Amino acid sequence: MSFVLNELSEQVVAAAASHKRVLVKGSGSKGFYGNPETTTSENMVLLDVTAYKGVIEYEPSELVMTAACGTPLHEIEKLLDEQSQMLPWEPPHFGPQATIGGAIATGLAGPRRMAAGATADFVLGVRMMNAEGRILRFGGQVMKNVAGYDVSRLLVGSLGIFGPLMEISFKVLPKPLCERTLRHACTINQAMDVFRQIHARSLGVSASAWVPEDGKNGHMYLRLSGSGVAVSQAIVQLPGDELVDADARAFWLSLREQTHPFFNDATIWRVCVPPLAGKMNESIPLVEWGGGQRWVRRVQDTQHIRHNAQQLGGHATLFRYPGPDAIPADGVFHPFRTNIEGISRRLKNALDPRGIFNPDRLIIKL
Numbered sequence: 001m002s003f004v005l006n007e008l009s010e011q012v013v014a015a016a017a018s019h020k021r022v023l024v025k026g027s028g029s030k031g032f033y034g035n036p037e038t039t040t041s042e043n044m045v046l047l048d049v050t051a052y053k054g055v056i057e058y059e060p061s062e063l064v065m066t067a068a069c070g071t072p073l074h075e076i077e078k079l080l081d082e083q084s085q086m087l088p089w090e091p092p093h094f095g096p097q098a099t100i101g102g103a104i105a106t107g108l109a110g111p112r113r114m115a116a117g118a119t120a121d122f123v124l125g126v127r128m129m130n131a132e133g134r135i136l137r138f139g140g141q142v143m144k145n146v147a148g149y150d151v152s153r154l155l156v157g158s159l160g161i162f163g164p165l166m167e168i169s170f171k172v173l174p175k176p177l178c179e180r181t182l183r184h185a186c187t188i189n190q191a192m193d194v195f196r197q198i199h200a201r202s203l204g205v206s207a208s209a210w211v212p213e214d215g216k217n218g219h220m221y222l223r224l225s226g227s228g229v230a231v232s233q234a235i236v237q238l239p240g241d242e243l244v245d246a247d248a249r250a251f252w253l254s255l256r257e258q259t260h261p262f263f264n265d266a267t268i269w270r271v272c273v274p275p276l277a278g279k280m281n282e283s284i285p286l287v288e289w290g291g292g293q294r295w296v297r298r299v300q301d302t303q304h305i306r307h308n309a310q311q312l313g314g315h316a317t318l319f320r321y322p323g324p325d326a327i328p329a330d331g332v333f334h335p336f337r338t339n340i341e342g343i344s345r346r347l348k349n350a351l352d353p354r355g356i357f358n359p360d361r362l363i364i365k366l
Contacts, residue, residue, distance in 0.1 A: 001068065004052045005166065009133035015045040015356060016131055022047050022356045024160035026070065026102040029095025033106055034159050034361045035331045036324055049101060049164050055079060056167060064124065066169040069101025076100055080172055088116040088173040092256045104168050107157025110256035111207035111223070114275070114289035116173070120156040127167040128155065131352045135166065154347065160358040161344075162351040176206070176225035181248035182240030184220045188212070188284065191220040194239065195290040196276060198222075203234040207252060210287040211262060218284075221251060255288065262286045262295065266322040269296040269305060273314030280308050295319075302328045309334070331364045 015022045021039045025031075025048050037044070053070035060083040067076060073093055080086055090110030091103035104126075107119045125139025139152035155165060186194075191210035198205050206225035212218040222238055224231045235242070243251070254260040258268075271280065275292040285294040299305050302318075309316040315334035321327060336344065344363060348355070 001052060001054060005135070008047060008049060008052065008164070008166075009129060009135075011045060011047055012129060012131065012356075013133040015047075016133075016354060018045075020045050020356070021359055024049060024105075024164045024358055026050055026099045026105075027072075027095055027097035029093060029098040030102050030106050030108070032320060033108075035327070035333070035364060037358075038360055047164060049166070050097075050099065052166060053099070057169075060085065063172050063174075064169065065172055066167060067100050068167055069099060069104075069165050071100050073098045073100060073103060081175075084175045085172045086175050088122060088171075089113055089119045090116075090256055091119065092258070094257060100168060100170075101165050104156055104165055104170075105158065105160050111209065111252050111288060114208060114292060115206040115225070118156075120153040122171045123152055123156055123168065124171060125169040126152045126155055126165050128163045128165050128351075130163050131354050131356050136163075136351070140169065151347070154343070159361040161362045162347060163357050178228040178231045179206070179223060179225045179248075180231055180235060181243045181251070182222045182224070182235065182238055183243050184222075184240030185217070186210075186220050186239075187216050188218065188287065189216075189279075191218075191287065192279075192291055194220060194222075195287075198238075199275060199290060201237075203237060204230050205234075205238075205290075208288070208290050209255060211260070212284040212286060216284060223248070223252060255286075260286075262297075263320075265297045266320070267297065267299065267318070267326060268320040269299050270294075270317045270319040271296060271305065271309045271314060272317075273309060273312040277312040277314065280305075280312065306334055331360075333362065336363060 012022060021044045023037055023044055023046050025046055027050060050070040052068045055065060055067045055071060057066040073091060077087065090112040092108050092110055104119065104123060109119050127135050127137050130136055155162060188210055195208060204224050204226040205222055207223035209221045210218055222240060224234050271294040272292060275290040277291065283296060283298055285296045287294050306316045317334060318327065318332040341363065
């Protein structure tokens with residue numbers, strides 16, 4: 001593995017010396033996400049990090065794993081499954097060769113995020129490569145209080161604009177002893193009322209969703225996780241009929257991987273707001289995370305959906321789009337708040353002063 005690391009370092013050094021940009025590439029499963037690369041191929045070097053792979057350290061008793069960036073997610077999940085453990089944020093794959101590096105660089109999370117937490121909550125430390133080809137280490141392998149910026153967590157969701165994440169240490173969790181899913185026909189307003197009740201009570205709901213099927217009508221799904229006794233007690237307090245295990249797993253996987261028919265649209269917006277925020281004046285969304293994540297199709301007015309999301313305390317991202325012509329002038333991501341953009345610029349200047357890594361992928365003209 002050290003040979004691969006040295007080879008990648010040499011490529012970065014050579015690119016910087018030639019005044020070329022570096023496009024960090026993994027399996028490509030999430031290549032659609034973010035602003036498209038605008039630099040011409042003549043002025044760019046493709047840094048393929050998939051060869052740097054393998055689990056470097058795994059302590060099941062400590063619930064900690066360290067893996068190289070190119071390690072496929074399915075290999076990590078298989079290894080964890082053998083120990084009845086899991087990646088708590090349920091990262092989407094979007095492709096059979098999705099890697100842990102891509103999961104951390106995008107920061108995307110699946111249905112369990114509402115209960116377990118965001119991707120950044122489980123990252124303990126990273127080793128990344130800077131524009132000089134040097135390996136920098138941030139964080140470690142234990143949770144601890146940090147004075148100042150916790151850089152390892154700031155790198156989550158950065159889309160490689162500061163440099164490639166070469167190794168990641170992250171926390172894992174035991175799998176629940178029992179999981180059962182309820183399905184209930186209702187309107188979106190009725191589903192949101194149930195989500196509010198869930199937020200006010202401890203019922204062990206690890207995932208929730210409302211899927212439109214006929215105008216304002218649809219189905220609400222609730223996944224309960226925990227001990228058998230706790231799950232059984234919670235089920236009688238919630239509406240819906242229980243799904244068989246195979247159907248339940250297939251449903252939650254279809255949301256995680258966006259293979260559900262709702263996502264069969266060229267343009268998909270992702271709106272993140274506080275879970276108990278009010279309705280949005282958009283087309284009927286698919287709702288996840290107890291109301292915190294909303295997927296919207298066929299948006300006619302970009303400024304309107306972003307303004308609406310911001311009024312509710314959130315943000316709107318153009319998640320999937322048919323081509324560059326569909327991208328707003330300020331990019332696919334909701335404009336960053338001034339203080340966050342300032343932090344990003346200072347970190348970019350410190351780690352990549354020449355601006356060679358993944359230009360424009362996260363912030364236009366960073």
